[in-house]
Amino acid sequence: AQSVTQPDIHITVSEGASLELRCNYSYGATPYLFWYVQSPGQGLQLLLKYFSGDTLVQGIKGFEAEFKRSQSSFNLRKPSVHWSDAAEYFCAVGAFNSGGYQKVTFGTGTKLQVIP
Amino acid sequence: NAGVTQTPKFQVLKTGQSMTLQCAQDMNHEYMSWYRQDPGMGLRLIHYSVGAGITDQGEVPNGYNVSRSTTEDFPLRLLSAAPSQTSVYFCASSRDRVYEQYFGPGTRLTVT
Numbered sequence: 001a002q003s004v005t006q007p008d009i010h011i012t013v014s015e016g017a018s019l020e021l022r023c024n025y026s027y028g029a030t031p032y033l034f035w036y037v038q039s040p041g042q043g044l045q046l047l048l049k050y051f052s053g054d055t056l057v058q059g060i061k062g063f064e065a066e067f068k069r070s071q072s073s074f075n076l077r078k079p080s081v082h083w084s085d086a087a088e089y090f091c092a093v094g095a096f097n098s099g100g101y102q103k104v105t106f107g108t109g110t111k112l113q114v115i116p
Numbered sequence: 117n118a119g120v121t122q123t124p125k126f127q128v129l130k131t132g133q134s135m136t137l138q139c140a141q142d143m144n145h146e147y148m149s150w151y152r153q154d155p156g157m158g159l160r161l162i163h164y165s166v167g168a169g170i171t172d173q174g175e176v177p178n179g180y181n182v183s184r185s186t187t188e189d190f191p192l193r194l195l196s197a198a199p200s201q202t203s204v205y206f207c208a209s210s211r212d213r214v215y216e217q218y219f220g221p222g223t224r225l226t227v228t
Binding site for chain 2 (some may be wrong): 042090109111
């Protein structure tokens with residue numbers, strides 16, 4: 001079974017600073033990887049995804065993530081954080097079960113606080 | 117195009133009561149799922165459906181029932197509410213098995 005670890009529960013960065021959120025996964029085959037963002041009181045919104053191909057993927061809102069198979073990681077980055085980026089971020093890994101359904105397992109999330 | 121809608125937004129139940137959380141999508145997505153979100157635990161899959169008439173259990177199905185009579189609707193039924201079911205519930209849909217999920221705004225349920 002797949003699993004996802006987000007080691008940082010809470011991160012605080014200054015506005016304009018760079019950001020890296022860590023994500024490590026466990027899965028036997030090539031995974032489908034996702035980053036979602038959740039603003040307070042809202043549902044989750046997809047930031048970016050990796051299925052195959054180029055290991056550096058670009059997403060919405062200026063985010064990018066790099067898939068590193070050797071490290072089983074899929075870290076999320078942004079070069080300059082804006083106050084509106086304050087939210088909770090979830091890494092997720094998808095894997096297909098015997099019935100062909102892609103079961104998505106979510107990490108426990110990282111809450112990002114942005115200070116002026 | 118409303119996307120994924122959920123009703124109600126908030127609900128308080130007494131232990132032992134039953135209720136149905138509604139979920140609807142207007143994107144003609146085949147795949148729909150129910151998750152619960154608890155502090156420090158991320159999202160956990162309750163039930164999912166790969167099309168009308170087809171449902172299956174996720175990782176935390178006990179105490180919940182689902183059915184899928186149409187492509188658009190995927191209600192979640194709590195049979196006899198327990199305090200352990202206090203949570204935020206999210207419905208999600210996706211176009212295909214490999215595509216990203218679209219989430220509803222959630223239902224915050226409290227069981228006293």
